[in-house]
Amino acid sequence: MTYALPIETDRLTLRRYVETDYDDLLKLQSNDDVTRFLLYESKTPEQVRDALAVRLADAPMDTDGQALTLAVILRETGQHLGEVTLFVTSVEHRGGEIGFVFHPEFHGRGFAAEASAELLRLGFAELGMHRIIGRLDARNSGSAALLQRLGLRQEAHFVSNEFLKGEWTDELVFALLADDWKS
Secondary structure, rough: OOOOOOOOEEEEEEEOOHHHHHHHHHHHHHHHHOOOOOOOOOOOHHHHHHHHHHHHHOOOOOOOOEEEEEEEEEEOOOEEEEEEEEEEEEOOOOOEEEEEEEEEEHHHOOOHHHHHHHHHHHHHHHHOOOEEEEEEOEEEEHHHHHHHHHHHHHEEEEEEEEEOOOOEEEEEEEEEEEHHHOO
């Protein structure tokens, strides 16, 4: 599968990570407010180095479990706003999953929606995915609202199904089909 990077929008550049993004990634992944609803705790500097190494590796997106994580950069200033990720969940069934993580100071300005819309386009138009899901902690109402604005419909609410950070949490699953995305 092929895809073209970087992706430019009116306000943003979505690009591969580079070594010099370490400080920005550390700021993102070591922030308790950012990681509150994520599957991982705030990371140490060494864990962030490992996370950056994964982001630097090439992801041809042709095997189950591969992921493409792109740094989201504000074109006007060059600031790192956050990141968006597209996962290959099933090559056979042409399934993917979208994720997004943004610095709290950039919430509420439409950056996550703008970047995520491009990731959906990449998944459907360039990678030929049939279905893309978004999964999240049910308490994360901001992310749930964003997925709905992007056109994903809620398909599941799993009650008390994951034990995360010392407590049982509910999970919501949203999904979008390629045919729905096209229209």
